[in-house]
Amino acid sequence: MKWLRALPSQCLACHAWPSQDVLCPDCWQRFATHAPFRCTGCALALPGVGPERPRCGACLRHPPAWHEAHAWMDYHYPWNNLISRWKFGQQPALARYAAHWMLQDARIQAAIDAADVLIPIPLSKERMRERGYNQAALLAQAFKSHKHQLHCLARTHHAMAQSGSTRAQRLRNLRNAFTIDTAQRHHIQGKKVLLIDDVMTTGATLTAASHCLLQAGARQIHVLCMARTP
Ligand SMILES: [Zn+2]
């Protein structure tokens, strides 16, 4: 496959060379460990055996804007390195790996199958100019479900840098940060939307986007991210 050859042939974690994959088999064994249960509200890993749709106490008290959230992995080493490379290192091809790995998770495959439309969290125009690609859009496309709509949702302004902000600050910054293209509205009205992002940290961005989509007539929102900050 052409995209495989385009990637570095060194294990991202232990630097073993050559490696057939982004991670060598030993590192894959060590780091690709899934949380058996995640809260369907905030996607945080939950201990023990849960009910069919487990919810943590915080999400039971304050239900999120979406119906269900899914995450493939916790945002820890080496996935955090990989995602930084993907985001900032000009390695858009890593989206194909991410999608390939995520689709092995039956819950994620089911969420994609059940959605009417896949919508990536958009970047601002400024970010898009800097980076040249939107990693969430590449991920949505890499699922190859042909349900993605990349231009429904847009950023209204260049939101303030988010790192270090509290959730409340982020929510304030993000109020009205998204808008729906009127001409694209029919893609979401009455539809079950799966919002796609690379990382969920506080969930504030996804919350703001969910509110915008619900206001524009989406029937139900689900959320899917590659990694969840534990
Ligand atoms: Zn390795």
Ligand SMILES: [Zn+2]
């Ligand atoms: Zn939760």
